[in-house]
Amino acid sequence: MAEHFVQSPQWGWYILGYFFLAGLTGGSYTLATMLRWWGGAGDQRIARLGFLVAFPLVVVCGIFLTVDLGQPLRFWHMMINTTPGDTGLSFKYWSPISLGSWALLVYSGFSFISFLEALGMLGPFSGAFGRLFNFIGSILALFIASYTGVVLSVSNQPVWSDTWALGGLFLASALSGSAALLAWFASSRPDAGSTQWRLLRADGYFALLELVLIVVFFGTLAAAGTLSHALAGPWVFIWILVFASLVAPLMGLGHDRRLSATLSARGGALTASTALIVLAGVFLMRLAIIFSAQS
Amino acid sequence: MAEPLGLFTDTSICIGCKACEVACKEWNQLPGNTPEFRDSFDNTGQLDAQNWRHVKFIERMPDEPVAVGNGHAWLMMSDICKHCTHASCLEVCPTQAIIKTEFNTVFIQQEVCNGCRDCIAACPYGAIGFNADTGTVHKCTMCYDRLQNNLEPACAKACPTQSIQFGKLADLQKKADARLATLQAQGNSEAQLYGRDDKVYGGLGAFFLLMQKPEVYGLPNKQNAVLPSRNNSKSYFGALVTAVIAVFAGMVAFRRDGTSGAVHDGDSASADNG
Numbered sequence: 001m002a003e004h005f006v007q008s009p010q011w012g013w014y015i016l017g018y019f020f021l022a023g024l025t026g027g028s029y030t031l032a033t034m035l036r037w038w039g040g041a042g043d044q045r046i047a048r049l050g051f052l053v054a055f056p057l058v059v060v061c062g063i064f065l066t067v068d069l070g071q072p073l074r075f076w077h078m079m080i081n082t083t084p085g086d087t088g089l090s091f092k093y094w095s096p097i098s099l100g101s102w103a104l105l106v107y108s109g110f111s112f113i114s115f116l117e118a119l120g121m122l123g124p125f126s127g128a129f130g131r132l133f134n135f136i137g138s139i140l141a142l143f144i145a146s147y148t149g150v151v152l153s154v155s156n157q158p159v160w161s162d163t164w165a166l167g168g169l170f171l172a173s174a175l176s177g178s179a180a181l182l183a184w185f186a187s188s189r190p191d192a193g194s195t196q197w198r199l200l201r202a203d204g205y206f207a208l209l210e211l212v213l214i215v216v217f218f219g220t221l222a223a224a225g226t227l228s229h230a231l232a233g234p235w236v237f238i239w240i241l242v243f244a245s246l247v248a249p250l251m252g253l254g255h256d257r258r259l260s261a262t263l264s265a266r267g268g269a270l271t272a273s274t275a276l277i278v279l280a281g282v283f284l285m286r287l288a289i290i291f292s293a294q295s
Numbered sequence: 296m297a298e299p300l301g302l303f304t305d306t307s308i309c310i311g312c313k314a315c316e317v318a319c320k321e322w323n324q325l326p327g328n329t330p331e332f333r334d335s336f337d338n339t340g341q342l343d344a345q346n347w348r349h350v351k352f353i354e355r356m357p358d359e360p361v362a363v364g365n366g367h368a369w370l371m372m373s374d375i376c377k378h379c380t381h382a383s384c385l386e387v388c389p390t391q392a393i394i395k396t397e398f399n400t401v402f403i404q405q406e407v408c409n410g411c412r413d414c415i416a417a418c419p420y421g422a423i424g425f426n427a428d429t430g431t432v433h434k435c436t437m438c439y440d441r442l443q444n445n446l447e448p449a450c451a452k453a454c455p456t457q458s459i460q461f462g463k464l465a466d467l468q469k470k471a472d473a474r475l476a477t478l479q480a481q482g483n484s485e486a487q488l489y490g491r492d493d494k495v496y497g498g499l500g501a502f503f504l505l506m507q508k509p510e511v512y513g514l515p516n517k518q519n520a521v522l523p524s525r526n527n528s529k530s531y532f533g534a535l536v537t538a539v540i541a542v543f544a545g546m547v548a549f550r551r552d553g554t555s556g557a558v559h560d561g562d563s564a565s566a567d568n569g
Contacts, residue, residue, distance in 0.1 A: 070425060
């Protein structure tokens with residue numbers, strides 16, 4: 001059984017906000033790329049929306065990360081070593097925060113260029129270059145959406161360090177939330193019923209993946225003897241809400257393609273409520289994980 | 296590099312006087328936290344940004360009335376940063392503010408630290424604290440400034456019982472071995488050295504003689520004394536597998552099944568492709 005005698009790093013609301021938005025920016029960029037690659041002509045409007053969403057979110061991510069620092073004006077120390085006599089770039093691949101800082105910087109560049117392209121300021125990215133650009137951007141986006149879980153695991157905190165599932169869990173949850181968000185946006189376009197249906201179907205798959213990973217997460221904690229820590233006090237109720245948030249996307253898996261016509265006809269109310277519930281689940285899951293370990 | 300220096304804390308002769316705490320605060324100009332009255336003689340509570348030495352009072356009182364032979368020890372231990380050979384805090388620090396000194400001690404460069412607090416999450420001993428006034432993290436430096444001037448750390452200097460001894464690590468290890476042998480010969484079968492060898496974080500620059508197993512003192516045993524990086528490859532691999540499955544799921548969800556979506560859904564064939 002794992003025993004921990006650590007202190008809390010006091011990672012609070014800014015970090016929670018960062019983890020939430022990092023998931024959404026990475027998920028939106030990835031889904032936009034998927035729609036661009038595998039979707040039809042009618043899916044491209046929502047793909048463009050995905051790129052338009054990804055960049056502003058990553059800007060807010062950077063702000064949250066910076067203001068959480070005890071010395072915000074030293075944010076650049078993440079990448080530049082200022083040790084007297086040993087100055088230069090700072091890159092530690094074995095430190096997830098160091099790796100994540102660099103990834104966030106490079107991903108910001110990719111999402112910015114995709115943002116400009118989606119605005120029509122660069123002309124369409126097509127052909128092999130466009131595919132390669134979006135491929136690299138998506139690799140970075142997937143990393144940004146998942147590495148926050150690895151940051152927690154690479155520690156000695158109870159709960160966080162007792163599992164290897166957080167990176168995957170955060171990624172599945174991020175993709176689920178992003179699919180719900182983009183489906184919500186699609187609901188405002190009367191001609192995007194097919195795209196909306198595809199996004200909801202994808203959301204169902206991602207929610208299923210998330211459910212499996214939550215089970216794995218709880219299983220690893222049980223093996224380490226810290227499951228009770230993760231579920232103590234109010235946290236069990238938060239987890240019940242997280243499970244409840246998965247019901248709607250999982251039920252969507254049972255719908256056939258005729259749903260697209262229904263969605264077009266019924267407008268955005270259904271998708272908006274679904275999206276808000278899913279996004280609340282994405283937020284609450286991170287809240288439960290971040291705060292329960294530190295309580 | 297100079298010869299490794301260290302601190303050996305023999306808890307068997309600690310009397311809980313807290314002279315080490317006071318000397319530490321005085322030399323390092325730590326104002327300290329407001330004292331709290333607890334259900335104990337311990338009014339500092341824990342190691343943090345203001346308490347770089349902390350005398351733990353471990354009151355192991357029996358439930359039944361005390362009679363000759365069934366009393367339990369009242370353990371005391373002057374805790375401190377362990378200055379691990381393989382330090383968890385140094386491992387995760389993204390700014391490289393945490394370094395090894397020429398004395399093989401672990402030191403936080405205040406002008407480099409940006410207060411991300413990842414080291415606090417990593418330290419298995421809870422030895423690092425965040426100071427909101429400076430916006431950085433702090434811990435014992437083993438009086439680095441004193442070491443550079445051939446002086447012993449303030450805590451060791453002040454300790455009236457020589458529970459805290461300072462010196463070359465190799466010399467201290469020999470002293471500790473001799474002291475342990477004496478205690479065991481006297482019948483203290485549970486006495487043991489903690490961090491004297493490389494089984495705990497590669498060996499500790501500040502190691503201990505304990506009268507009970509480490510967990511009693513709030514120290515991780517050998518099985519739980521693990522580095523954060525143990526989870527690196529497993530966690531990234533978990534994320535990678537999830538990513539592969541998710542991309543496949545996305546392909547299944549988004550791929551047009553051989554027909555134009557426009558035919559099914561009324562999407563405009565001339566939809567904006569940008």
